[in-house]
Amino acid sequence: MSRHYAPKYDETVAWIRSKCPPSLQHVHIAVICGSGLSGLVDSVDKDREKVVIPYKDIPHFATSTVQGHPGNLVLAHLNSIPTAFMVGRFHFYEGHDLALTTYPVRVLALLGVHTLIVTNAAGGLNEAYVPGDVMAIKDHISVAGLGGRNPLIGANEERFGPRFPAMSDAYDPDLRRTFFRAVKELGMQSIAREGTYCYVAGPSYETRGEARLLVQAGGDAVGMSTAPEVVAARHAGIRVLGISLITNRVPYRPVPSVSHEILGTPVPPAEKNQAPEQVVNHEEVLEVSAMRAKELQGLVRKIFELLPPPPPTRSTH
Numbered sequence: 331m332s333r334h335y336a337p338k339y340d341e342t343v344a345w346i347r348s349k350c351p352p353s354l355q356h357v358h359i360a361v362i363c364g365s366g367l368s369g370l371v372d373s374v375d376k377d378r379e380k381v382v383i384p385y386k387d388i389p390h391f392a393t394s395t396v397q398g399h400p401g402n403l404v405l406a407h408l409n410s411i412p413t414a415f416m417v418g419r420f421h422f423y424e425g426h427d428l429a430l431t432t433y434p435v436r437v438l439a440l441l442g443v444h445t446l447i448v449t450n451a452a453g454g455l456n457e458a459y460v461p462g463d464v465m466a467i468k469d470h471i472s473v474a475g476l477g478g479r480n481p482l483i484g485a486n487e488e489r490f491g492p493r494f495p496a497m498s499d500a501y502d503p504d505l506r507r508t509f510f511r512a513v514k515e516l517g518m519q520s521i522a523r524e525g526t527y528c529y530v531a532g533p534s535y536e537t538r539g540e541a542r543l544l545v546q547a548g549g550d551a552v553g554m555s556t557a558p559e560v561v562a563a564r565h566a567g568i569r570v571l572g573i574s575l576i577t578n579r580v581p582y583r584p585v586p587s588v589s590h591e592i593l594g595t596p597v598p599p600a601e602k603n604q605a606p607e608q609v610v611n612h613e614e615v616l617e618v619s620a621m622r623a624k625e626l627q628g629l630v631r632k633i634f635e636l637l638p639p640p641p642p643t644r645s646t647h
């Protein structure tokens with residue numbers, strides 16, 4: 331993460347605290363709302379204080395430019411736990427440096443967050459997945475990270491974590507167990523999945539060849555966020571639950587040939603009897619998010635009810 335941002339975390343944190351009542355000056359859990367998932371914030375306790383701060387007012391924050399990402403930091407209680415909601419996130423493809431994209435995660439760490447629930451809309455790569463499925467992320471493949479786009483590049487911020495943090499345990503197994511307990515209690519087994527999320531920079535969706543590469547690498551879903559936030563969170567010692575809402579199927583079979591139509595040659599055997607695959611668009615992504623909004627709110631509330639005890643605290647000051 332660029333050293334350029336280092337002196338500003340404390341300014342941002344002090345400013346946010348100045349807008350909050352005492353009960354919200356330290357928050358324990360953060361929820362990042364993915365595309366079209368801003369309704370998750372409606373799960374907060376209605377009878378308690380709630381502070382809504384537009385990102386554009388927060389010193390040193392970026393602003394959200396993507397449809398389905400309103401761009402507010404909301405501090406409130408959920409199941410009586412002081413919680414921060416990022417209602418909208420920043421994406422690298424919006425033109426933000428990765429240090430700025432993940433800046434809020436470090437601010438959240440300084441506000442006291444020990445547990446991050448990060449959500450996203452993602453395309454399904456796994457043959458068995460259908461739009462509307464909800465996947466607990468057990469691992470990620472950061473294609474952009476492997477290509478040199480890692481939010482921790484630059485001088486290491488020792489106050490947050492070590493130079494070389496492990497990522498082999500990035501998605502907390504106890505939190506995943508909690509996710510599946512919540513799924514079971516709510517009877518959502520038929521739509522619940524557990525899989526590997528692939529992070530690509532976007533904003534273009536995958537070609538079929540790219541999607542096939544991700545399938546062969548073991549990816550179950552693909553999206554344009556989450557992994558940088560998780561890397562920054564894990565570096566800061568925050569435990570993570572990642573949830574992908576599968577909003578579309580990603581076409582990955584070879585592009586149908588047309589040469590045989592003109593030349594009268596045989597149809598390539600691999601292309602015989604192929605069902606047509608649908609092209610994805612962001613409107614469809616938002617439609618499926620809207621369709622599952624209420625269930626996901628219920629799921630998040632249930633997860634809060636069942637959360638395991640917090641990990642031992644580690645100072646970032």
Ligand SMILES: O=P(O)(O)O[C@@H]1C[C@H](O)[C@@H](CO)O1
Pocket residue numbers: 363364365366396419421449450451452532553554555556611612615
């Ligand atoms: O912020 P998330 O990851 O939920 O948004 C996904 C990825 C792109 O931003 C967008 C594409 O439709 O949805």
Ligand SMILES: Nc1nc2[nH]cnc2c(=O)[nH]1
Pocket residue numbers: 451452453454530532534535536552553554577578579580610615
């Ligand atoms: N990269 C990518 N991101 C998505 N977000 C929602 N659907 C998709 C998808 O198919 N591909």
